[in-house]
Amino acid sequence: MKRLTLLLTLLWTFFLVAEVAATCTAEAADHPIHAASEDDYPPYCIVNERGEADGFSVELLRAVLKVMGHEVDFHIGPWDQVKKMLATGEVQVLPLVGRTPEREPLYDFTFPYLTMHGTIVVRENETAIRTLDDLAGKEVAVLRGDNAEEFLRRIELPATIVTTKTFEEALRELADGRHDAVVIQRLVALQLIKKAGLTNLRMIEEPLNDFEQSFCFAVREGDKRLLEVLNEGLSLVIADGTYRRLHTKWFGPIEAGQQRRARIVVGGDHDMPPYEFLDENGEPTGYNVELTRAIARQLGLEVSFRLGSWERTRAALKNSTIDLIHSMFYSPEREEEFEFSPAHAAVNYAVVVRAGTPMPSNLSELKGKTILVMEGDIMHDAARELGYGARLLTAPTQEEALRRLAAGEGDCALTAKIPALYWIGKHGWNNLRVSDHAVRSPEMAYAAPKNQYQLVALFSEGLANLKATGEYRAIYAKWMGAYEPAEADFHEVLKRFLWILLPMVLVLAAALLWSYTLRQTVRRRTHDLRREIAERRQREEEIRAKNLELDEKNAELERFTYTVSHDLKSPLVTLKTFLGFLENDLQAGDADQVKKDLGYMHGAADKMHGLLSDLLELSRVGRVDEGSESLAFIELAEAARDLVQGAIDRERARVRILPSALMLRGNRARLVEIWQNLIDNAVKYRHLEREPEIEIGAETTAEGPVFFVADNGRGIDPRYQEKIFGLFNQLDPSAPGSGLGLALVKRIVELYKGRIWVESDGAAGSRFRFTLPETFKGRGEERK
Incomplete structure (x- = not known):
């Protein structure tokens, strides 16, 4: 029955996940995110x-954007080039x-997704x-514009700092005797x-602890929407294990240099059957021990086991008296102290109570109870995180915790389910x-x-090799198969189903x-x-309508304020950035x-001038008496x-004005602005495959x-088609202009x-249509 319920739950979850995934995909950007990567900063950014x-940071950015429903393409170049591409808006994000x-x-x-330290590289005889x-x-070489250069200049190192285009160039010059050292990650x-x-080069033994590098993804200043997407995606790939997989792939083999030890000392718990324990002869055995031996055979390694109390084993790993623990539960807090492999088992933890005591359904129901846990166990950490620290009783082993509970001490215990049953x-x-359901299922690695x-x-x-050959499944079945729930036959399932269905029918009839x-x-x-409700x-409705109107006005004001400040700040940042570039050049x-x-700086200044001119023009509409006259x-x-002939000629556009004898009365400059902006808009958003x-x-209509x-x-x-007439609304943010043109047209109309x-099917052109009734007052003969 439990399996039937689980199956239905899984199906329902599947459909919910599919619906959410489809929604996210539909809402994802139609165009890929543009990124730029350095060409020579291994193992973070390289060219394959x-x-x-390629590289760790490039793969990580791809994974982050993929989980958020976005594609990404990469431009490749040296650091000086890619950082300028982000500053000028040619790309939207840098991965490192x-x-x-x-x-x-x-x-x-x-x-930050990674924090590393720098080092000093010198010649072998230094x-x-x-x-x-x-x-x-001394004379110290660094990559131009790198963290290393900024760090050395920030601490005002009394040395001659020489910059190069790449770190490889700096290292080659050091090897040739041209510098005294290179500061590098x-x-x-x-x-x-x-x-x-x-x-002939070597690194000094001690890392530069003062030179700490916190690596992040970077976007243009003010691009908060993309920043939120990247932060959320980073959290997801860290939670689902993708980050750890990429970290192992790119960093695992580097420092090892493909050298393997002759013997590995592996530690574990001496009292957690069937996972790991000492048999009647005092020899290590269990699922984890046999799995480790099988992996060692795959790799050609010799292993020895040192099983003891969990606290002693964990301390031994910290002080390096053992090399590895084969059964540590993963948590973000523990990842700060240890390196983890992919999980090889998930262990269900349960609540254990004495007979006659109500069984809690989750950890939150343990509030106020005295809880027995094994010292240093993952559930010891979890209980303290939930604020139960003052009510905890610790034991050296899970067996001892259960023994004390059976003897009447404490209200309940938190232990692994299978060892508890054993x-x-x-x-x-x-x-x-023991509770039927698991309250936590941490991953063992x-x-x-x-x-x-x-x-x-x-x-x-x-571990990956064992899973590929099927040996992993055989080991798991040998040790865990006896504890897997047996399949119920059809009659048993039917009997349990009827025991549930009949009470439900009676309850339904009463209901x-x-x-x-x-x-x-x-x-x-x-x-x-009814009458009172209607009133x-x-x-x-009246109050809601007034509130909605006020909210819309407030939202428009906030959007207006943010957009103007951002659009003015962006060119100011460009000016500031390129002043620095200009000084270097x-x-x-x-x-x-x-x-x-200078071209970029003039462009930024022109952008500010254009934006301010458009805002001034928009503010004048309807507020200044501009006079009127009869116009054809x-x-x-x-x-x-x-007025837009230059853009027309540049894009080789053909403009046709149909003959008409209509006469209007209004302000000439204002009316011309309507057609000017609409023609300019048509030229700007041309189809790329046709002139x-x-x-x-x-x-003429009725x-x-x-x-x-x-x-x-x-x-x-x-x-x-309604939104485009709003302030600063642009379908293509990369197109030139301030996003005020159609808003100005609407205001004049x-x-x-x-x-x-506007009339358009979304693909084959657009037709903007508008009326100007006020220009025909007193001119009935012209409307005919």
């Missing part, structure tokens, strides 16, 4: 043999940026340099020295009951001291009778309350780059076309003239008591 971006005070004004950062202080008066140094075959059966503790990536990588490799009685009472009261609903004497930097429609359309064609004219500007451009999705709308 296919010429593609160290968070430093110097970079805070330029970028927004995710939370013995005088062992610390940062020893670099005083440790793993990058290991990879590059090996790749370049620089046998000890209860062995000792005949018939007064103890191999654990090594922090930074022992190679050892974890070896055992992860062996129907009670419902009929209540329905009669409710019917009488409903008549009296109250009307009042609520002037010092380097790079005239071409100076010209490019043809004259207005031609004047508007002439723009724009048609301008007017139609309600009066309807003007139109039609194009063969990209079209506008029906979902956005409404000034003349008209309305504007």
